[in-house]
Amino acid sequence: MAAAEKTISNGEPAASDALPDTVVCPGCEQSIAKDAPHCPYCCGEDGRLGAAKRGAFIGGVFGLLGGALLAAIWSSIVGPAQATWGPVLSIVVAGALTGMIVGAVRSRAG
Numbered sequence: 140m141a142a143a144e145k146t147i148s149n150g151e152p153a154a155s156d157a158l159p160d161t162v163v164c165p166g167c168e169q170s171i172a173k174d175a176p177h178c179p180y181c182c183g184e185d186g187r188l189g190a191a192k193r194g195a196f197i198g199g200v201f202g203l204l205g206g207a208l209l210a211a212i213w214s215s216i217v218g219p220a221q222a223t224w225g226p227v228l229s230i231v232v233a234g235a236l237t238g239m240i241v242g243a244v245r246s247r248a249g
């Protein structure tokens with residue numbers, strides 16, 4: 140008769156999401172390498188890109204607010220009859236774009 144083979148299952152702990160060399164990013168709650176200088180999910184593989192993106196986002200938000208404020212002031216000056224959606228949107232979008240560019244350039248330089 141055939142020799143009974145014994146299958147030995149070595150009790151290896153299943154490596155789940157709780158790895159010892161990772162920490163959870165406070166920004167996105169993804170587990171990242173403990174020695175990573177920045178989170179690859181928040182900042183990208185290149186931290187510089189993330190900084191530029193973040194700067195562009197913040198700049199865009201401020202630009203949007205500035206553009207909206209400018210559009211509100213402009214519409215109050217020219218009157219509601221002149222302040223149609225076209226120019227108002229143009230001012231807001233131009234403000235947002237300017238803010239994004241300024242934010243990206245500033246974060247890249249800094």
Ligand SMILES: [Zn+2]
Pocket residue numbers: 164165166167168169178179180181182
């Ligand atoms: Zn993150």
